[in-house]
Structure formats: C-alpha cells, structure tokens
Amino acid sequence: MSRITEIVRGDLKAAGRNVMTGIVLFGLVVIPMLFAVFNVLASWDPFSRTDELKIAVASADKGHESDLAPISLNLGDQVLSQLSRNDQIDWVITGTDDAVEGTKSGEYYASIVLPEDFSTSLLTFYTAGTEPTQLELYTNEKKNALSTVLTEQGAEGVITQINDTFAEIIGSVGLGVVSSLDNYLEEDDTKAAIDRIEARVENIGVQLRAGAQTMRSLTGMLDSTAPLLEGAGNIARAAGAQFDDTGSDLGGGADATDSLDSTLRSAAASLEQALSSTADSYSAVGDRLDSLFDSAGNAGTGTAATFTDLAARVQQQTDGFRAVRETLDDTVGAALPAGVQAGYDRALAGLDAAIDRSDDLHDRLTQTAQDITDGTADAQASRQSVQDALDRASSAVDSAVTSYRQDLQPQMTQLGDTLDDLGDSIGTVREDLEGVTASFADSPGSLQETLDRARSATVSIADKLEEHADQFEEMADALSTAGETGDFSKLARAAGDDPQALASQLAAPVAVDREAVFPVASFGAGMTPLYVTLSLWVGALLTAVFVRPRVDGEGETYTRAQAYLGRFGIFALTGLAQATMVALGMIVFVQVGAAHPFLFTLCCWVTSLVFQLIVYTLVLSLGSAGKAVAVLLLVLQVSGGGGAYPLQLLPGWFQVLSPWLPATHAIDAMRAAIAGVYRGDLWIELGILLLFAVPFLVLGLWLRGLLDGYNRTTTEAIEKTKVMA
Known part of the structure; x- marks a missing residue:
C-alpha cells in the first residue's frame, strides 16, 4: 500500500511543480463541466420559441350555402381569423401559390392549405358516408430535422384547433342567427x-x-x-384462509396433505399386516386339523377347548379385518380421486368376502367344539366341513391379498407421493393467493x-x-x-344569450387534468443525465490522452499491481474533480432542480470513477488501440444509453446492447436523483454500474501481462510510420 501511495504523491508533486501540467489538469477538470453546461442550456427549452417558426396558412375554401337557409358560410375564413390571433407559431396568412412556393424556397418551414370544399365538408359532417376533412400539409424537410417534427405538430395543432372551435363557429354563425331570423320568418x-x-x-x-x-x-x-x-x-x-382453516381433522394447508399422506400409508401398512398374518394363521390351522381330529376320541374335552381357542383366534382376525375395512371406508375412501375408485372398490369387495368366509370358519370351528363336547361329532364329517370352511377362508384371504396388491396398493403409494409434492406446492399457492387478493383490494392501482x-x-x-x-x-x-x-322567443331562450358557450360545451364535454409523475424543470433538465454522462466519458478520454498511463520502473521498482493502482490515483482524483465541477455546474449554475442534489453529486462521482477506470485500463492494456475502443464505446453510448429517445423506439440490436453499456445505468441513476427515487432504483443502477469495474480490474491487475508482446509490436509499428503517435 505504501508503494501505491508513493506513486500517487509523486504524481501530485510533479503536477504542482510544472505550470503547464497544472494548466492542462485545470483544463481537464473544467472541460467536462463546460460540455455539460453548454449542451443542457442549449436544449433547456427549445419549444418556447416556436413563435419564431414561420408556417404559412392559405385557404382555397369556396364556402357553403346550407339547404336549411339561404345563408353562405365560409369556415376557411373563420379559421384564418382564429390563427391570426394565435401566437404559438408565426402563422403567415397568404395565398395558396405563395404558401407552396415559400415552403420550397425555405421562407416557410411548412405550409397548410385548406381545400375548396373545406366548409362544405365540415358543415355536412352529419351526412351518412361523409369522409373526414382533409388538409394539405407541405413540409421542407431539408431545413432542419427537428423543425419538421415541430411543423407537423403545428399542423396537428391546426386540426385540433379546428375541431375545438368548430362547434363555436357553428354556434356563432348558426345558433347566433336564431336571434335575427324574424325577418326570414x-x-x-x-x-x-x-x-x-x-x-x-x-x-x-x-x-x-x-x-x-x-x-x-x-x-x-x-x-x-x-x-x-x-x-x-x-x-x-377465502382460498387464502382455507390454508389456515381447512378442516378440524386434517389440519390446514400443507399440514392437511401431510396428515392425509400419513393416513394413507398407515392404512396400507395395517391392511398389509392383517392380510399377511391371517394367511399365516389359516395355514397353521390347516396343519393342525388332522392331529386334532385324530385325538378327538381320546381326549375329547381338551380337543374341544383347542377348537374353541382356534375359533376365538379366527374371530380376532375377523375383527381386525373389520377394523381395517372401516378405516378404509371412513378415512381413505373419501380422500381417493375418481381414477383410483374402481380399484378401491375391488379391493374392498375382496376384503368383504374374506370377512364373510372368516365368519363362516369361526362358526364351523365353534360347532365342531360343541359336537366334540356333546359326544355327537362325526369325525369324518366334521373334519371335512371344517376343512372346506378353512379352504374357502384361505382362498378369500388370498384373493383379498391379490386384489389389494394389484388394485389398491400402487394407487395409494402414488397418491402418497402426489400428496408429498402437493404439500411442497402449497406454500407457493399461498403466496399467489396473497398477490391475487392484494390486486382485488381497494388500494391505489x-x-x-x-x-x-x-x-x-x-x-x-x-x-x-x-x-x-x-x-x-x-x-x-x-x-x-x-x-x-311565428313566435321565435322560445328558440332564442333555448339557444341562450351566448350560443358560442353552448357550442363550446358540446365540442369538449370532457376536460383532461394532467399531472406529472416525477416532474422535471424543463426539457433541458430531462436531457441532463445524457449530457452529464457523455461529459464524464469525454473527461476520462481527455485524461487518458494527456496523462501517461504507464509508470516508470514498472516491473523493477514497482510490481504490476502497484504501478496500476498507483497511477490510477491521479486518474481517480482528476475524475472526482471533473464530477464535482459538473455536478456544481448543473445544480448551482444551470439549476436543473434536482430532487436529491447530494445523490446527484454521488452519481457523478461513481460514474466518473468507473469511466476513468475503464478508459485508463483500456489505454494502459491496449495502447493506442485502447483509445480507439474507448471512442467506439462513446459512439455506442450516445444512442444506446437511452438518454435521448425511449429505448423501445431504437432498433432491436440497440435494445439488446443497451443493458451492457455502462452509460445506460449511469443515466438511469442520474434520472432518479434529478426527478425522484422509486423503490431504490438509484441504488440498483449504481450497483450495476460498479459491476462494470470488475472485469477491467481483472484485466489491469492480472491479464495485462499477456498483452505486453502485442503492445511492443504495435508501438514499434506506429513509430515506424513517422506520422502517428
């Protein structure tokens, strides 16, 4: 750091010892201010002197005689009379030939000619099929590009004035005749x-x-x-509230999906466990039947007790079936979508069949135990009846297992996965509903x-x-x-004492109250961000021309990084001085009326430092080619920065290029400082502008060494020309 400071102090001492160097630095500081001040003042209010633009107006109108009354009206003369009292533009009332010839010679910026059927066209507007009245506008486009736009606006003003005063003319010439119609009656x-x-x-x-x-x-x-x-x-x-109060059983929002998912998985696990354990228990009963009936004659009481115990166990399994079946019917069935319902019904039918067959097996086991106790059992018949009931129960359980695994288990698993995804999406849905609710609210906008x-x-x-x-x-x-x-007094009262006022109200029943959002002092104040930005870039270019970017002793006394940052010190100080002078010139001398004077000055400082860094790095890294690149960037930013015209009016490739130009963000930041900040737009634009410094710092600190060979070759080639420097 001390070596960098040493270079900066040396540069400042060298500038202070040499009078010519001081004069050059003073010029570098002042020129950007003069550039910005002169351009802003020149464009401060160019439309305030449109009264010096000469526009000729001629009327070839032959007038019109209405079929209502033999009264000849010439509205062309009325329009000329109105324009002669208008001082917004220097209207010249002349003949048709002089108007056209004067436009060709350049005496007039433009001319407007009212056609021969002007009155007829206006006074028969109510006739079906009538075309709009056409005016002839002649413009001399070689005089000045902007004056052409102004004259076209002047023509629009004539048309607007004709439309606005048409009803008044009708009132004065038409309704005003009401009071003098007694003779005609x-x-x-x-x-x-x-x-x-x-x-x-x-x-x-x-x-x-x-x-x-x-x-x-x-x-x-x-x-x-x-x-x-x-x-x-x-x-x-209500939809938003549903996420908090969706149901007392399953909770709200994402909790409801978690609860339903848990219920589905719990029911699936219970059913799987019940079916598997039942199949195993029925298989064990089948294995013991032969031994039980063989011992029925020797120990009848003990065998009967065993059959009674088996019946109780079968009843236990059957009760488990019923519990699972009720859970499916009460909780799961109502939550399943329509596409899963058919498989669910088949699985439920299989489960009902297994319950019925289990009840039958229980009854057969109970009856067998009773027959053994009473001594009336026919061993062979009882053995066969119990075996048949066991086979039917086992078959029903196997069918229920198959139906569950094929028809219900995959759908329940898929539904559980879907509920997991739904739970993740509910938060997003809540935010969307909050946005929709806000848009319906009774609030501004x-x-x-x-x-x-x-x-x-x-x-x-x-x-x-x-x-x-x-x-x-x-x-x-x-x-x-x-x-x-023959009494005309009622008609006179209907027309009123001022027929022109009545006609004026008919012509313009609705008025427009215009209110500027983020107003600026004038047209020139609106152009200030563009001219200030260009002046600071020009200031950076001039600094790179008059101040040597390379430090003596680089690579020997100083490292590349020390030399780069040390010499940038004089560039940065010059840029800050330029930015301060420009800001003071705009605020104090020109009085652009910035809403935030300090923020405007801050924008100038940041813009100047970034521009100085970009130009300094380009010239240091590329030599004379770097100056050419800096000039090319200036050319692109004059239009691409969007300072003069809305970006949407520029060609498509300009619109794509604009966000990648530093001037675009500098101009937008200054606009916010001058007219007013909206939701931190000034700080956002300054942050983006500072990002442009990153690639150039990388170039100046690390990549510049790769260009040494190119710079030596270019310098030698330029010196050999004996012309270029």
Missing part, C-alpha cells in the same frame, strides 16, 4: 325551412340521448362488474380503484350528454312552436 318558405331545421335539431337531440343511454349502459355494466370483482376478491381471500374511476367518467359523460339532449329537444319544441305561431 315572414318569407313564403318559412314553414318549410323551419320544418327542416326542426328535423335536424330533433335528430341531434335523439343522437345525444342515444349516446347518453349508451353511457348509462356502460355504467350499468361497470356496476354489474363490481359485485363480480368483490366476489372474486372474497373467493381469493387496484382493480377496484380503476373500476371506480371508469364508472365516475361514464356517469359524468352520460349526464353531460343528457343535459345537451334536453337543450336540443327544447330547441326543437321551440322551432315547432315558432313555425306554428
């Missing part, structure tokens, strides 16, 4: 004209009412969706909140449409009365 064709107006107005009212009904229907659909949403939430919550907002919007729109439908129906009634009586 005295004409011969007054009644026919009023009938046509009444029909049109009534039709508009009907359409508005139908629109309101549609909105009401949509509201009803949303209302009917609410119980479904609530029910789905209840189901999800939930389905319930979205449904409430949608319902409020549909109710508001329906109310507004019905309000306007009432006004048009009232106007139709007034027209009908005016046509019959």
Whole structure:
C-alpha cells in the first residue's frame, strides 16, 4: 500500500511543480463541466420559441350555402381569423401559390392549405358516408430535422384547433342567427325551412340521448362488474384462509396433505399386516386339523377347548379385518380421486368376502367344539366341513391379498407421493393467493380503484350528454312552436344569450387534468443525465490522452499491481474533480432542480470513477488501440444509453446492447436523483454500474501481462510510420 501511495504523491508533486501540467489538469477538470453546461442550456427549452417558426396558412375554401337557409358560410375564413390571433407559431396568412412556393424556397418551414370544399365538408359532417376533412400539409424537410417534427405538430395543432372551435363557429354563425331570423320568418318558405331545421335539431337531440343511454349502459355494466370483482376478491381471500382453516381433522394447508399422506400409508401398512398374518394363521390351522381330529376320541374335552381357542383366534382376525375395512371406508375412501375408485372398490369387495368366509370358519370351528363336547361329532364329517370352511377362508384371504396388491396398493403409494409434492406446492399457492387478493383490494392501482374511476367518467359523460339532449329537444319544441305561431322567443331562450358557450360545451364535454409523475424543470433538465454522462466519458478520454498511463520502473521498482493502482490515483482524483465541477455546474449554475442534489453529486462521482477506470485500463492494456475502443464505446453510448429517445423506439440490436453499456445505468441513476427515487432504483443502477469495474480490474491487475508482446509490436509499428503517435 505504501508503494501505491508513493506513486500517487509523486504524481501530485510533479503536477504542482510544472505550470503547464497544472494548466492542462485545470483544463481537464473544467472541460467536462463546460460540455455539460453548454449542451443542457442549449436544449433547456427549445419549444418556447416556436413563435419564431414561420408556417404559412392559405385557404382555397369556396364556402357553403346550407339547404336549411339561404345563408353562405365560409369556415376557411373563420379559421384564418382564429390563427391570426394565435401566437404559438408565426402563422403567415397568404395565398395558396405563395404558401407552396415559400415552403420550397425555405421562407416557410411548412405550409397548410385548406381545400375548396373545406366548409362544405365540415358543415355536412352529419351526412351518412361523409369522409373526414382533409388538409394539405407541405413540409421542407431539408431545413432542419427537428423543425419538421415541430411543423407537423403545428399542423396537428391546426386540426385540433379546428375541431375545438368548430362547434363555436357553428354556434356563432348558426345558433347566433336564431336571434335575427324574424325577418326570414315572414318569407313564403318559412314553414318549410323551419320544418327542416326542426328535423335536424330533433335528430341531434335523439343522437345525444342515444349516446347518453349508451353511457348509462356502460355504467350499468361497470356496476354489474363490481359485485363480480368483490366476489372474486372474497373467493381469493377465502382460498387464502382455507390454508389456515381447512378442516378440524386434517389440519390446514400443507399440514392437511401431510396428515392425509400419513393416513394413507398407515392404512396400507395395517391392511398389509392383517392380510399377511391371517394367511399365516389359516395355514397353521390347516396343519393342525388332522392331529386334532385324530385325538378327538381320546381326549375329547381338551380337543374341544383347542377348537374353541382356534375359533376365538379366527374371530380376532375377523375383527381386525373389520377394523381395517372401516378405516378404509371412513378415512381413505373419501380422500381417493375418481381414477383410483374402481380399484378401491375391488379391493374392498375382496376384503368383504374374506370377512364373510372368516365368519363362516369361526362358526364351523365353534360347532365342531360343541359336537366334540356333546359326544355327537362325526369325525369324518366334521373334519371335512371344517376343512372346506378353512379352504374357502384361505382362498378369500388370498384373493383379498391379490386384489389389494394389484388394485389398491400402487394407487395409494402414488397418491402418497402426489400428496408429498402437493404439500411442497402449497406454500407457493399461498403466496399467489396473497398477490391475487392484494390486486382485488381497494388500494391505489387496484382493480377496484380503476373500476371506480371508469364508472365516475361514464356517469359524468352520460349526464353531460343528457343535459345537451334536453337543450336540443327544447330547441326543437321551440322551432315547432315558432313555425306554428311565428313566435321565435322560445328558440332564442333555448339557444341562450351566448350560443358560442353552448357550442363550446358540446365540442369538449370532457376536460383532461394532467399531472406529472416525477416532474422535471424543463426539457433541458430531462436531457441532463445524457449530457452529464457523455461529459464524464469525454473527461476520462481527455485524461487518458494527456496523462501517461504507464509508470516508470514498472516491473523493477514497482510490481504490476502497484504501478496500476498507483497511477490510477491521479486518474481517480482528476475524475472526482471533473464530477464535482459538473455536478456544481448543473445544480448551482444551470439549476436543473434536482430532487436529491447530494445523490446527484454521488452519481457523478461513481460514474466518473468507473469511466476513468475503464478508459485508463483500456489505454494502459491496449495502447493506442485502447483509445480507439474507448471512442467506439462513446459512439455506442450516445444512442444506446437511452438518454435521448425511449429505448423501445431504437432498433432491436440497440435494445439488446443497451443493458451492457455502462452509460445506460449511469443515466438511469442520474434520472432518479434529478426527478425522484422509486423503490431504490438509484441504488440498483449504481450497483450495476460498479459491476462494470470488475472485469477491467481483472484485466489491469492480472491479464495485462499477456498483452505486453502485442503492445511492443504495435508501438514499434506506429513509430515506424513517422506520422502517428
């Protein structure tokens, strides 16, 4: 460590003794700040001076005379009049030929021409089959790439303004005529004209009412969706609770699967043991029958007792059968899936047959003991009857064993394994249910909140449409009365004192309240992360150009690692100074309005140190080729870092490359510091950025020695050119 510190102190002393070195280092520190400051200020608010963009507007509109009344209307002139009072863009009102020619010469950035049928197209919008009104936009794309976008937006602004003011124009030129129709009512064709107006107005009212009904229907659909949403939430919550309260016998959740698995395996073991022991005991009884009947005449009382004892033992086995059978029926059978049920029924039928035959054997043994005691036993007949009963019982037990092993045991074993897997999966299911339940909850961003907002919007729109439908129906009634009586006062009251206000409300019944999330001070403030990142990379490049990366005495006085880390000290200090100046320039001079000034400065420090390490290692390891690689990385990061355009708008290969560029993560971290941190995104991006230092540390500390031969060859080749350095 002392040797590394010795190199750093030596570099600082050398910089302090030489005036020219100090000037160069000062320039290295200041240039990145100037780069960032000038670029951010230049792009601070470029759209605030769009009023200096000249866009020509010409109207070839010939006007329109309505069939409702012999009144000629020219909406093109109305639009030109509106634009002449708009100062967002330098609108130039001129003729069609001058507009097109001026665009070609570059006098205007663009021109917009209203067609000859402009008024006719707008005023007959209600006619079936009518096409949208078409405007002609001429743009001069060689003037400036961005100005083309601005002029197209200007054209969109004209279209928006036409749409927004159309109802107002209709109101001022159409509804405003209501108050001056008294003279026209005295004409011969007054009644026919009023009938046509009444029909049109009534039709508009009907359409508005139908629109309101549609909105009401949509509201009803949303209302009917609410119980479904609530029910789905209840189901999800109930399903989650089921993991804790699934049953008093088997416990809840994963415990239930463990308990059922244990029950299945215990029942299988009990049945296997009962069947095996019964088969063995029946075989032993068969072996003793001959000796027992042979001794029946000599010691009748003792033999009878033996038969009675055998009957008791058979009864014991039969009781064991019944206990196992009840366990299977009460516990296991209800838990088995449908696919296993057929085998289970066959095994159960075999077990029932074994129980019946065992009962019969017990009865025969008991009867034989009684006959021996009474002295009425026919030895040969008793021997045969007991033997037959024993054979039938043994056969039934063997059949039950076969049926159990073939039809039930494999399925129970497989079911037990399945229950083990199910128990492992229940924890995951619980987490999924908790997530689903949260999405149904009445919280910000939930389905319930979205449904409430949608319902409020549909109710508001329906109310507004019905309000306007009432006004048009009232106007139709007034027209009908005016046509019959000549009294036009009701129609004037329906139109109101301000027909333009009525038309304006019809044109825009819904307003949009825009609220920025993580707002920034201006367009330039939004571009700050890109320009700051580029300035720090440029600063690292300049440092590598003016500061020698290699230490004298490397390999002799100092080891490779000592030389590498020691010389990086001057690079790191220069980078920290550059980052500090850039951060202060953005915060104090430019006033980007960073939400977290210290975190922004921290981002600059980390970014500069990583960039200095990358460029220093490349130049030290690859020589002049390392500088070329650093410049290539700069070129890729200008667009690939996503600082200017959304990454989704870039070509596909840029989107794949972007996460592997250090500038991408530096820009995202600075955005969080300027606009606001969301769930630790700043720290995540800084952590990823620091990971880029790892491979370059490996290259500089250990792998660099492998490139010594390449560097010597490259250096000799460059020196031989007598041109390159």
